Amino acid sequence: MKSLVFLGCSQSGSSKDAIEAAKRLGFTTALLTDRHGFLHRRDDFPYVDRMVLVDLKDPWRVEEQVRSLIEEGLDVSAVVSFTDAHVREAARLSRKLGMPYQTVEAIERMQDKIILRECLREAPYSVPFQIVKAHHEVPSLTLDLPIVVKSPRSTGSKDVLFAASRSEFERHVAGLRARYPDGDVLVEAYVPGTQYLVEAVVHQGQVYVAAIVEQVVTFGQRFIVTGYSLRPSIPWKLAAAVEDMVTDICQRTGMKTGAFHTEFRWSGGGCRVIEVNPRISGAAMNRLIEHAYGFNLAEQTLRSLFGDTPDVSPRNSKCVYACYLTVNKSGYLKKVTGRRRARRVSGVREVFIKPRKNAYLTPPLSMGKRYAYVIAEADTERQARAAAEKAASHIRFHLRSGKTRRKGAVARKRRS
Structure with a gap:
């Protein structure tokens, strides 16, 4: 029986949903994890046929374990991941082993926020930004306040800091430099407006927009999304602008196969990109889309990987x-x-x-x-x-x- 090897998984959310989807598609599933607790709670993962403890930060160990599974007789069809930390390594390893894979170079461009900003620099939906080099003693600020200060590798709102004054800017830069001594710091103009997230699947270079989700953002010490709203119809102007934006992002980053989501703000009658991530959103996003539109985005992403055109046409018409x-x-x-x-x-x-x-x-x-x-x-x-x-x-x-x-x-x- 054909098998899928998953690198990493959360105890809930889209990465868990993806393994369950693989079972429905008829695959046996192997999960490589670095979380010892998962092995002690094995009954919590009935959809995982084989669970192996391995250091996921060590690419050599991961590859060795996948090859070991193949030598044991597992008919591995692909190595995949729906987690930010491991999606690039899964694509790289799957490509190396001659299996279907998500576009590795596009993942790398999306995961480094500075490289991504450079890719999108001339795009109409980009925002003004500057890079503070790691070893410049006194950081200069060329953007108008307020601004957002980021680590280029931040995910899930970690290391994303709002600054309304020069002193806050300098304090945030100092804090990120202390945490990442050899890393540059990305500074972006703060863009007001309603925040949205768009989920997309790329199949043979063609972008399929799966959902446009309005976000409710709570600003405390970080920007935390505390509400998501999906509705059956989207204003045509917004929908058209999103279609143009994600198609252009796909072309600029070189994405040919895979899933990505883009967070943006609707400001001044147009889209302004906040960030792009080369995977389905985590937490409840896959479940939310399924409740709203009647299809499982994780399943459609796996189908696309193996050559099937993703079907992301809504089956339901409820607000969720x-x-x-x-x-x-x-x-x-x-x-x-x-x-x-x-x-x-x-x-x-x-x-x-x-x-x-x-x-x-x-x-x-x-x-x-x-x-x-x-x-x-x-x-x-x-x-x-x-x-x-x-x-x-x-x-x-x-x-x-x-x-x-x-x-x-x-x-x-x-x-x-």
């Missing part, structure tokens, strides 16, 4: 909203209450709680610190959002400090 929850204090999780009440709210389709008992929770400094979500659907966007937020208001994370028990901290449903 996902509301994410964070905490406003740090502590160890004692318990979560309100799940049943949340599920009973009319229109709610899914309630997911990520952390386990005794996990240490913190306020969000990255997208990975969102600890639960609720997905709801309705006939209108307003109704879907109201249902999701009502359900989310019932969910409470009860925390204790590291030394003494105290009143539980309540999960804060952040609003834009």
Whole structure:
């Protein structure tokens, strides 16, 4: 039987959905992971036929393990990954082994934010930017304030910092230099406007837009997306601009096969790119699209890899909203209450709680610190959002400090 080897997986989200999709497509599945806990919770992964512990940061070890699986008789059709950390290595290794692969060079261009900005420099949807070199003692600022300061390798809002003053700019640059001593720093103009995300699949050089999702962004210490809204119809001007933008991104980066998503803001009647990532969005995005439009984007991405034209035509016509929850204090999780009440709210389709008992929770400094979500659907966007937020208001994370028990901290449903 044909097999797929997956590099890395989260305990939930699109990377998990992709392995489940592979099973539905008739593949046996092998997961190479560096998370020891997964092997101890093997029953949590019934869709994984073979799980192997390996250092995913060591390309030689990964390749050795894949070749070992092949020598044992596993009929490996491809090496794939739906996680940011391993998508490039999966594509590189699959190409080296003569198997279907996502365009390696395009992944590399998208993952380095400075290289990506250079690729998009002349594009109408790009934003003004500058590069602060690693070893320049006094950073100069040539852009108008406010600005956004980034590490070129940041993901999930980590190391993405807002600066409204010269002193904030200098402080953020110093902080990133301390963390990444030999790395340059990317500085971009801050663009106001409604934020969106577009999911796309590239098949034989042709771009297929799977979803345009409006985002609700909460600005605290980081830019954290706490709400996603999908609707059955998109204004034609926005849809046309997005189609032109993603097609141009595909051409400029050289993407021929694979999936990518672009975050952008609709500003001044046009798109302005925030970032591009060479994979499906993580967390609940695949589930959200399936609830809204009736197709599984992870499955369509795998089908495309093996030559089938992706079918991303909507089957449903409902408005769907996902509301994410964070905490406003740090502590160890004692318990979560309100799940049943949340599920009973009319229109709610899914309630997911990520952390386990005794996990240490913190306020969000990255997208990975969102600890639960609720997905709801309705006939209108307003109704879907109201249902999701009502359900989310019932969910409470009860925390204790590291030394003494105290009143539980309540999960804060952040609003834009």
